[in-house]
Amino acid sequence: MRFYNTLTRKVEAFTPSRKGVVSMYNCGPTVYWNMQLGNLRAYTFVDVLRRSLEYMGLAVEQVMNFTDVGHLSDDGDEGEDKMEKTARKTGQTVWDIAQHYIDSVKSDFREMNFLTPVRWARATDHIDDMISLVKKIEENGFTYETDQALYFDISKMPDYTRLQGGQSLDEKRVGVREELNIDPDKRNPADFALWIKAVGKHAKQTMRWESPWGVGFPGWHIECSAMGTKYLGETIDIHTGGEDHISVHHPNERAQNYGAFQKEVVRFWLHNMFLMVDGGRMGKSEGNAYELSDVKDKGFEPMDLRYFFLTAHYRTKQNFTWDNLQSARNARLKLIAAVRKLYGSAEGRTGRVSASYRQSFISALENDLMLPEVMALVWKLLRDDEVTVEDRLATVLDFDRVLGLRLKGQTEVSPSIDGKLEKKVEQMIGLRDDARKHGDWDKADKIRSELREMGIEIEDLPEGTVWRTKSR
Numbered sequence: 001m002r003f004y005n006t007l008t009r010k011v012e013a014f015t016p017s018r019k020g021v022v023s024m025y026n027c028g029p030t031v032y033w034n035m036q037l038g039n040l041r042a043y044t045f046v047d048v049l050r051r052s053l054e055y056m057g058l059a060v061e062q063v064m065n066f067t068d069v070g071h072l073s074d075d076g077d078e079g080e081d082k083m084e085k086t087a088r089k090t091g092q093t094v095w096d097i098a099q100h101y102i103d104s105v106k107s108d109f110r111e112m113n114f115l116t117p118v119r120w121a122r123a124t125d126h127i128d129d130m131i132s133l134v135k136k137i138e139e140n141g142f143t144y145e146t147d148q149a150l151y152f153d154i155s156k157m158p159d160y161t162r163l164q165g166g167q168s169l170d171e172k173r174v175g176v177r178e179e180l181n182i183d184p185d186k187r188n189p190a191d192f193a194l195w196i197k198a199v200g201k202h203a204k205q206t207m208r209w210e211s212p213w214g215v216g217f218p219g220w221h222i223e224c225s226a227m228g229t230k231y232l233g234e235t236i237d238i239h240t241g242g243e244d245h246i247s248v249h250h251p252n253e254r255a256q257n258y259g260a261f262q263k264e265v266v267r268f269w270l271h272n273m274f275l276m277v278d279g280g281r282m283g284k285s286e287g288n289a290y291e292l293s294d295v296k297d298k299g300f301e302p303m304d305l306r307y308f309f310l311t312a313h314y315r316t317k318q319n320f321t322w323d324n325l326q327s328a329r330n331a332r333l334k335l336i337a338a339v340r341k342l343y344g345s346a347e348g349r350t351g352r353v354s355a356s357y358r359q360s361f362i363s364a365l366e367n368d369l370m371l372p373e374v375m376a377l378v379w380k381l382l383r384d385d386e387v388t389v390e391d392r393l394a395t396v397l398d399f400d401r402v403l404g405l406r407l408k409g410q411t412e413v414s415p416s417i418d419g420k421l422e423k424k425v426e427q428m429i430g431l432r433d434d435a436r437k438h439g440d441w442d443k444a445d446k447i448r449s450e451l452r453e454m455g456i457e458i459e460d461l462p463e464g465t466v467w468r469t470k471s472r
């Protein structure tokens, strides 16, 4: 496979460091609120990446974290811990909030058909690992301590700005958002806290632990270095995150790794670009964020959103509008109708995956996950009369191992019953079309209800009515 590696700013050939096994760490969500659609875009990318690697026959050791401590926000609240802030606002404990939103993330993962990471790693379960790693970094001479915190001294890191493309630190200052930049003893604004002491404005911090640097809590970045290297070792093949992490979080993780192990721990840094809304990044703190529940409240299904994400390459920004989501839904319903039709025509015959389509599919994935090309290929396949219906069916279902659109569950038919069902439904849709043409809405509605009672959902698209059975 070939991936664009942010570290080298090149598309590079990727092979795992251990034969047949890819180690992958994904920066996970901060669990102080429900995920917004931008996060879901990031994790759709992660999911398709994992599924593609597995499709190529590789095993993937995937670790994803839950950030439940230390992620500060300085957007006008002087860098309070995001978890503590929600706790203060809602009157709940930080622990209840963490548990509630961890459950919410897991539920979104199920609904979006994301494969469960091999390991979920929760930050507060790994405080000892973080302290050990910080000790190592300290022993190696990369830190200094003030009254407020223990800092990583970035002047000790030879090429600290490499991940941001060697951008000068003045520009980088803009990106410093989560730090204690009011600490008078902090030497460089881009130095970052490894351990934050529960003093001053953090005196009331409820999540706190003993440490060699006093009672306090870990800085935001150390959790990913600690949990990543604990579970995946000192060489990590792939590390992902959204483009916001290119300027602060990942350079800091990379610096910590270097401070602890004196080597480049992560080989490939992969970043997805933002999901945009109204011309800006969709984000919780931007106040422009939609959640999966909003999508469902508007009558969409999680798979519509998944299809929508699949239509854009992960390294381009994608614009969210309800119209765009509607187009994705229409396309997905047509896809389901087409696959269902193949089921009907195959009449129970088992097909084989088309070798030439499989080859094109693999080539598109190998080319830095060129999903728009993959989707075009899927449509070409469905219309390709030179491939038998059963082979088309077998091939599209095979591709769905990567697309994850749950095609099988929504289209599978039992040939003995469904041959008849197919005819009956088509006939009823024809009658309903006639009724609509003559403005007989009562009759049209009645037919729709009858279909619903038979377990058939219909939807009128500009190109005609499509139908499917409710998943069984």
Ligand code: AMP
Pocket: 027, 028, 029, 030, 031, 037, 038, 039, 040, 041, 042, 240, 241, 242, 243, 244, 245, 272, 273, 274, 275, 276, 281, 282, 283
């Ligand atoms: P957070 O919970 O804010 O730490 O974000 C979790 C993940 O979602 C990170 O990898 C972010 O980079 C990513 N992310 C956040 N907002 C967006 C967005 N609008 N588009 C794409 N990815 C995003």
Ligand code: ZN
Pocket: 026, 027, 028, 224, 249, 253
């Ligand atoms: Zn991280």
